[in-house]
Amino acid sequence: MRKFLIKIIIRLIVLVLIFSLASYIHVGMNKAEAQTEDIIRVGLPVPETGGASRWGTFCLRGALLAEQQINNTGGVLGKKIKIIKSDSQGIPDEAVSAAQRMIHRDKVHLFIAAMNSSETKALQPIVEEAKIPMVAAASSDPEITYRAGVGGFKWTFRNYPTEEIRTLVLLEYTIKEKGFSKFSMLAVDNDFGRSAVTFTQKYLPRFPNARFASFNFFSLKEVDFRPVLSKIKAAGSEVICLYTNTTETMQVMGRQMRELGLAGKVRIMGLGDITHPENIKALQEVLEGAIEVTLWQLQWDHPRSRQFVEDYNKMFSEAPNVLAYSYWETTHLVAQAIKNAKSLKNEDIYKALKAIKYESVMGTIYFDDHNQSNMPMVLLEVVNGKPVIKGTFWSRPDYPTKTKQ
Amino acid sequence: MNDLIIQQIANGIIIGFAYAMASVGLTMIFGVLRAINFAHGEYFMCGAFASWAVIHYFQLPYIISIPVSIIISAGIAVIISRIVMEPLVDAPFSTAVLATLGVYLILQNTTRLLFGGTYKFFSGGWLEMLTIMGVTIIEQRMVLIIITVAIFLFLEWMIRRTRIGKAMRAVAQNHEACIIVGINIELVTRFTFCLGVLLAALAGVLMSPIIVTIYPTMGEGMTFKAFAITVIGGMGNVRGTFLSAIFIGIVECFVAGFLGLQFREAVGFVALIIVLMWRPYGLFTLKGRF
Numbered sequence: 268m269r270k271f272l273i274k275i276i277i278r279l280i281v282l283v284l285i286f287s288l289a290s291y292i293h294v295g296m297n298k299a300e301a302q303t304e305d306i307i308r309v310g311l312p313v314p315e316t317g318g319a320s321r322w323g324t325f326c327l328r329g330a331l332l333a334e335q336q337i338n339n340t341g342g343v344l345g346k347k348i349k350i351i352k353s354d355s356q357g358i359p360d361e362a363v364s365a366a367q368r369m370i371h372r373d374k375v376h377l378f379i380a381a382m383n384s385s386e387t388k389a390l391q392p393i394v395e396e397a398k399i400p401m402v403a404a405a406s407s408d409p410e411i412t413y414r415a416g417v418g419g420f421k422w423t424f425r426n427y428p429t430e431e432i433r434t435l436v437l438l439e440y441t442i443k444e445k446g447f448s449k450f451s452m453l454a455v456d457n458d459f460g461r462s463a464v465t466f467t468q469k470y471l472p473r474f475p476n477a478r479f480a481s482f483n484f485f486s487l488k489e490v491d492f493r494p495v496l497s498k499i500k501a502a503g504s505e506v507i508c509l510y511t512n513t514t515e516t517m518q519v520m521g522r523q524m525r526e527l528g529l530a531g532k533v534r535i536m537g538l539g540d541i542t543h544p545e546n547i548k549a550l551q552e553v554l555e556g557a558i559e560v561t562l563w564q565l566q567w568d569h570p571r572s573r574q575f576v577e578d579y580n581k582m583f584s585e586a587p588n589v590l591a592y593s594y595w596e597t598t599h600l601v602a603q604a605i606k607n608a609k610s611l612k613n614e615d616i617y618k619a620l621k622a623i624k625y626e627s628v629m630g631t632i633y634f635d636d637h638n639q640s641n642m643p644m645v646l647l648e649v650v651n652g653k654p655v656i657k658g659t660f661w662s663r664p665d666y667p668t669k670t671k672q
Numbered sequence: 673m674n675d676l677i678i679q680q681i682a683n684g685i686i687i688g689f690a691y692a693m694a695s696v697g698l699t700m701i702f703g704v705l706r707a708i709n710f711a712h713g714e715y716f717m718c719g720a721f722a723s724w725a726v727i728h729y730f731q732l733p734y735i736i737s738i739p740v741s742i743i744i745s746a747g748i749a750v751i752i753s754r755i756v757m758e759p760l761v762d763a764p765f766s767t768a769v770l771a772t773l774g775v776y777l778i779l780q781n782t783t784r785l786l787f788g789g790t791y792k793f794f795s796g797g798w799l800e801m802l803t804i805m806g807v808t809i810i811e812q813r814m815v816l817i818i819i820t821v822a823i824f825l826f827l828e829w830m831i832r833r834t835r836i837g838k839a840m841r842a843v844a845q846n847h848e849a850c851i852i853v854g855i856n857i858e859l860v861t862r863f864t865f866c867l868g869v870l871l872a873a874l875a876g877v878l879m880s881p882i883i884v885t886i887y888p889t890m891g892e893g894m895t896f897k898a899f900a901i902t903v904i905g906g907m908g909n910v911r912g913t914f915l916s917a918i919f920i921g922i923v924e925c926f927v928a929g930f931l932g933l934q935f936r937e938a939v940g941f942v943a944l945i946i947v948l949m950w951r952p953y954g955l956f957t958l959k960g961r962f
Contacts (some may be wrong), residue, residue, distance in 0.1 A: 309902075316789035316891070324790050395845035456934045488893060493683040494928035501676040515791050517887040522884060526801065526808050592787040 688921025697868030704907025713891030719873025734796030797881020906954025
């Protein structure tokens with residue numbers, strides 16, 4: 268018995284030594300790799316699978332195009348930029364796992380993340396603990412900004428407009444300029460959609476003549492909108508406020524609006540690639556008069572913007588959307604920040620981001636005390652089958668007096 | 673309000689036909705194999721992707737893609753039947769569950785590897801408007817309804833009047849007696865499974881123009897919905913499946929229209945729980961068969 272126990276203990280010790288040695292070698296190799304490679308690593312957790320994957324692909328492609336453009340002109344500080352991607356599936360838990368891997372295994376210098384607001388909020392404490400700058404290039408929940416900068420999460424920046432500004436501008440235009448008063452709302456059932464509903468309800472009292480017949484939520488996988496469209500038709504709504512993460516929602520809903528005789532009788536306003544050329548082409552009678560607020564538009568008349576569209580088309584054989592643009596522009600912005608910092612140390616990159624004045628295709632961008640960039644936005648309306656710019660404006664969030672983490 | 677109620681009933685019947693078409697294969701497979709096919713929704717997905725691939729890569733019209741995708745699905749069905757389903761006859765229930773879950777994972781991930789994980793726009797289908805009795809629908813829905821009715825009538829005739837149908841009923845009742853009288857259980861199993869898969873694949877092909885976009889995980893929701901519908905109708909009861917599909921479709925539309933679209937998916941499962949507690953052999957089955 269004694270001999271048996273000794274054998275077992277010796278075998279266990281040997282196993283522990285083998286695993287320890289293997290881990291040491293693995294970590295050592297990674298450290299060596301991190302030290303000897305002349306690469307600036309940018310972490311990018313994006314949904315490559317799941318309901319938000321189509322938009323995640325746009326985000327990734329925008330960043331990859333910028334990576335190629337930056338590296339083709341010599342990189343930054345003599346080093347090449349490398350996008351380290353990981354599939355977050357649009358789920359906060361997966362985004363956190365991906366970020367942890369990128370921090371500890373890949374040793375990223377900063378993050379451009381994430382696409383969904385719920386993912387970004389989950390990543391905020393992670394990057395705060397790791398002291399790695401994160402620039403959100405797609406999430407729209409204002410809570411992210413309330414909690415960033417002086418709000419608590421110092422290492423979080425956002426280069427994307429918040430939902431509250433967008434909803435206010437849409438309401439003002441459709442009610443005051445276009446004279447509509449009867450609305451129904453249809454929002455995707457996630458942080459983005461619920462945030463849109465919250466802020467629509469917040470600003471509604473400013474317009475006493477406007478009425479919302481119903482607030483409806485749907486899952487990203489919903490394919491049958493007939494029941495809720497029938498309800499909207501029976502209520503006599505003039506406008507459907509649509510907030511969705513996917514181009515597909517507009518395509519499915521548009522066909523069903525046609526079936527129920529709502530095409531041309533009910534306007535669409537909101538956000539969800541509503542004014543994307545593919546959607547307008549397929550659903551012209553449904554989308555005539557549709558209104559969308561976006562931070563960039565495909566036909567924006569700026570040489571860098573036109574070049575971006577051309578290069579994106581060449582590289583990926585399709586037109587970019589606003590998310591591709593946002594990730595492309597943000598990648599260039601962080602490259603500029605690293606160049607200004609003249610260093611890859613986290614604290615130096617952070618200070619460079621705080622102080623940056625970056626010339627984007629939409630105007631000069633800088634970050635306020637909540638690390639929110641001052642986003643210029645474009646209001647589009649579909650007129651005779653084409654998206655027409657009806658106005659541009661600069662945003663400033665309405666920060667609450669107390670922020671919470 | 674009356675107009676809205678009538679419209680929701682019409683909406684429910686329309687979607688109910690789609691559910692019936694997608695669910696009948698599952699109930700047939702259970703009736704004969706006594707195995708719950710957790711990969712059922714993946715055959716629905718395979719049919720959709722096969723049709724999309726024919727249109728997208730070979731630029732063929734939608735009407736040609738229908739028989740081509742059925743042939744492709746038949747090939748998949750024969751392979752899976754020989755390798756997985758036939759050995760499951762008389763196997764423990766848990767073995768069938770694990771085996772079909774494995775098939776589900778393989779089919780879903782193979783599709784993802786071949787076509788990527790992103791949504792694909794389905795450009796085929798008959799999309800002109802039709803108005804029937806005041807209700808406007810696209811032609812594709814009418815085609816789906818007509819084909820569903822035809823298939824259910826065919827299945828009724830086949831099960832009642834043909835040798836293979838009688839053999840299927842015999843295998844569903846008693847395997848040992850079938851062996852004694854000389855019924856080839858393997859052949860009947862293969863036929864039933866392939867028929868069930870083809871019906872699921874056909875449902876995928878016919879529904880794709882309606883749902884507009886397809887993606888590798890689209891079958892998951894369909895498996896759970898079909899499962900709820902077949903249990904409510906009575907496992908192995910083809911008529912019961914049809915009636916419960918229409919019932920679920922109507923209830924879902926009322927819930928979606930009056931309570932909220934986000935509650936729609938819960939309808940099938942709430943109904944399933946109520947039926948299992950009250951009439952576990954199904955609403956439209958007179959008594960338990962197993």
